[in-house]
Amino acid sequence: xxxxxxxxxxxTEQAREGLSLGVQEARxxxxxxxxxxxxxxxxxxxxxxxKDLRRPGVQKLLSRLxxxxxxxxxxxxxxxxxxxxxDLLDLLDVFEARGVAFHSVSxxxxxxxxxxxxxxxxxxxxxxxxxxxxxxxxxxxVDSIRLRGFHSGKAPVGWVLVSHDGPGSLLRPASEQWMIxxxxxxxxxxxxxxxxxxxxxxxxxxxxxxxxxxxxPLPGELVYHADADAYxxxxxx
Numbered sequence: 682x683x684x685x686x687x688x689x690x691x692x693t694e695q696a697r698e699g700l701s702l703g704v705q706e707a708r709x710x711x712x713x714x715x716x717x718x719x720x721x722x723x724x725x726x727x728x729x730x731x732k733d734l735r736r737p738g739v740q741k742l743l744s745r746l747x748x749x750x751x752x753x754x755x756x757x758x759x760x761x762x763x764x765x766x767x768d769l770l771d772l773l774d775v776f777e778a779r780g781v782a783f784h785s786v787s788x789x790x791x792x793x794x795x796x797x798x799x800x801x802x803x804x805x806x807x808x809x810x811x812x813x814x815x816x817x818x819x820x821x822x823v824d825s826i827r828l829r830g831f832h833s834g835k836a837p838v839g840w841v842l843v844s845h846d847g848p849g850s851l852l853r854p855a856s857e858q859w860m861i862x863x864x865x866x867x868x869x870x871x872x873x874x875x876x877x878x879x880x881x882x883x884x885x886x887x888x889x890x891x892x893x894x895x896x897x898p899l900p901g902e903l904v905y906h907a908d909a910d911a912y913x914x915x916x917x918x
Contacts, residue, residue: 685720
C-alpha cells in the first residue's frame with residue numbers, strides 16, 4: 682500500500698512549537714513503516730496557514746490521489762491538514778471516493794474502518810471548537826483596544842504606528858503626500874471613478890491599495906495628541 686505524507690508549518694507555529702517540516706516527515710515515515718505503508722511521496726506546505734484549503738501543497742495532494750500507487754494519506758496531526766470541520770468533511774469525502782485511507786499519527790486516527798472515520802470527525806469538531814474559542818479571545822482583546830481609541834494590527838495605508846504606554850498604538854501620517862492622495866482618492870471615488878483608474882491617476886501601483894486607502898481615516902476624523910504628535914480614534918464608550 683502506497684502512502685502520501687503531507688507536512689505543513691506556518692512561520693509562527695514553527696517558531697512557537699518547533700514542529701519543523703523535517704520532524705513531521707520523519708515521524709510520518711516511521712508511522713508508515715509500522716503500518717506497512719510504502720511512502721511514495723511527500724507533499725509540503727511551508728509557511729502556509731491551515732485556515733482553508735487554498736494551499737499549493739493541498740492542491741498537489743489532491744491531484745495525486747487518482748494515482749494507482751496512492752492508497753493512504755498520512756499527517757502528523759489533524760490540524761496540519763486543515764482546521765475547519767467543513768474542510769475536513771470535504772476532504773474525507775474525496776478520500777473515500779478515491780478509496781484512500783487517512784491516517785493522523787498523533788491522534789492515532791485511521792479512516793480505513795468505520796470507527797476510525799467517526800473519531801476523525803469527532804477530533805476535527807473538537808479542534809474547530811478550540812480554534813473558535815481562541816479566535817473569540819483574541820477578538821475580545823482587539824475590540825477592547827479599539828474601544829479605547831487605539832489601533833490594533835497593521836497601520837492603515839498612509840499611516841505609521843506610534844507606541845505609547847498601554848496596549849495598542851497611536852497613528853501618525855506617513856507623509857503629507859499620502860494624506861493628499863487619500864483626499865484625492867475619496868473625491869474621485871465619490872465621482873464614480875473605478876479603483877483601477879484612481880490608481881492610474883494617482884500613480885498608485887495596485888488598485889487594491891486604493892481600496893485599502895479609501896478605508897484609511899482622515900486626520901480630521903481622529904483625536905490629536907500634541908504630546909505624542911499622533912492621533913487616536915474617538916473613544917466609543
